[in-house]
Amino acid sequence: MKPEKLELTVVVNGTPTQLETPAQAELRSVVTRALAQTKNSGQPFENWELRDVNGQALDLGKKVGQINFASGSTLFLSLRAGVGG
Amino acid sequence: MTAPGGELLADPAVSRAKFAREIADFRTVESEYRRRGILLLGAEFPTVSLAFAAAQIAPSPMVFGADLDFTNYDLLPPAVTLVNPFTREPYRARELPTDLPRLARVNGKPVRREEVDKLLAKHRGNIPKHLGMLRQRLLVWHDPDQVPFLCLPGVRAYHEHPEHSGDSWLLHRTSGAGRLATIIEHLYRFGVLTVRGYAFDVNIQIGPGPTKQPQAQAQVHLRGLQIVPGGE
Numbered sequence: 018m019k020p021e022k023l024e025l026t027v028v029v030n031g032t033p034t035q036l037e038t039p040a041q042a043e044l045r046s047v048v049t050r051a052l053a054q055t056k057n058s059g060q061p062f063e064n065w066e067l068r069d070v071n072g073q074a075l076d077l078g079k080k081v082g083q084i085n086f087a088s089g090s091t092l093f094l095s096l097r098a099g100v101g102g
Numbered sequence: 103m104t105a106p107g108g109e110l111l112a113d114p115a116v117s118r119a120k121f122a123r124e125i126a127d128f129r130t131v132e133s134e135y136r137r138r139g140i141l142l143l144g145a146e147f148p149t150v151s152l153a154f155a156a157a158q159i160a161p162s163p164m165v166f167g168a169d170l171d172f173t174n175y176d177l178l179p180p181a182v183t184l185v186n187p188f189t190r191e192p193y194r195a196r197e198l199p200t201d202l203p204r205l206a207r208v209n210g211k212p213v214r215r216e217e218v219d220k221l222l223a224k225h226r227g228n229i230p231k232h233l234g235m236l237r238q239r240l241l242v243w244h245d246p247d248q249v250p251f252l253c254l255p256g257v258r259a260y261h262e263h264p265e266h267s268g269d270s271w272l273l274h275r276t277s278g279a280g281r282l283a284t285i286i287e288h289l290y291r292f293g294v295l296t297v298r299g300y301a302f303d304v305n306i307q308i309g310p311g312p313t314k315q316p317q318a319q320a321q322v323h324l325r326g327l328q329i330v331p332g333g334e
Contacts, residue, residue, distance in 0.1 A: 028134070
C-alpha cells in the first residue's frame with residue numbers, strides 16, 4: 018500500500034529544502050512550496066523545471082503518488098537555460 | 103583570474119563568503135550530485151573544479167571537466183571553462199568531447215526532452231532533417247584552436263560578449279542564473295544527459311578465405327560518444 022504522505026528533499030537552485038506532501042498533491046504544489054520555503058519569488062513559475070535524480074523532467078500536472086518516489090527522495094528544481102549562443 | 107582590465111572590483115571578503123555558501127550548499131547534497139556523475143574535485147577560492155561522468159550509461163565515461171572562477175562574484179558572474187578532467191587543461195575547440203548541443207526547435211516549435219525521446223524512438227534514432235530541427239551549440243568559438251566559452255546568461259563570457267551588451271549581468275544577478283548549482287544543471291543537462299551511449303565504426307569485408315570459401319571479417323572501432331541534443 019502506498020503511503021499517504023511522502024517526505025521529499027527539493028534542491029532549489031542548489032539550496033536543499035525538505036517538505037512533506039500528500040500523495041494526492043500535484044507536483045506543481047511541491048514546486049510552489051519549495052520556492053516559498055527557499056524564498057525564491059523573483060522568477061515566473063514557468064522559468065522553473067523539476068527533475069528527478071536521473072535528470073528526467075517531471076510533469077508538474079502529475080500527482081506525487083503517480084510517480085514512484087520513495088519517501089526521502091531528492092528532486093532538483095532549477096532555472097531553465099536562457100537563450101544563449 | 104581577474105576582471106576585465108585586471109581589476110578586483112568586488113571586496114574579496116564578500117566574494118569569498120558567497121563562494122563558501124555555494125560550496126556549502128553543494129556539500130549538503132553532494133551524494134546526490136555524485137549519483138548523477140557530478141564530482142567535486144576541488145574548491146579553493148576562487149576556483150571550483152568539477153568532473154562530469156555519464157552515470158546513465160554503462161560503463162560510465164568521464165565526459166569532461168569544468169573549472170568555474172568566482173573572482174569578483176557576484177558583482178560579476180562566474181567564468182566557466184571546460185577542461186580535460188584529468189589534466190585540467192582547457193579544451194581547445196577541436197579537442198572538445200561535446201559542444202553542449204541543444205535541440206532548439208522541431209517543426210518550428212520549441213521541444214522538450216521527452217518529445218525528443220519520442221521522435222528518436224519513432225525514427226529509430228535519427229530525427230529526419232525535413233522536420234527542421236535546429237541544433238544549437240552552447241559552447242561557442244571562432245577558431246578550432248580557441249578555448250570555447252559557454253554562451254548562456256549567468257556566465258561571464260556571455261555578458262562580456264559585445265553581442266550581449268544589451269543583456270547585462272545585473273539584470274540576472276538576483277535570479278540565480280550565476281549560481282554554482284544553476285551552472286552545474288546546465289552543464290549536466292546539455293553535456294551529460296545528451297550522452298546516449300557509445301558510437302562505433304563497423305567495417306565488414308567479405309571475400310574468399312584460405313579455403314576459397316566466402317569469409318567475412320569485421321572490424322569494430324570505438325569512435326566516441328553518441329551525443330543527441332536534448333531539447334528545451
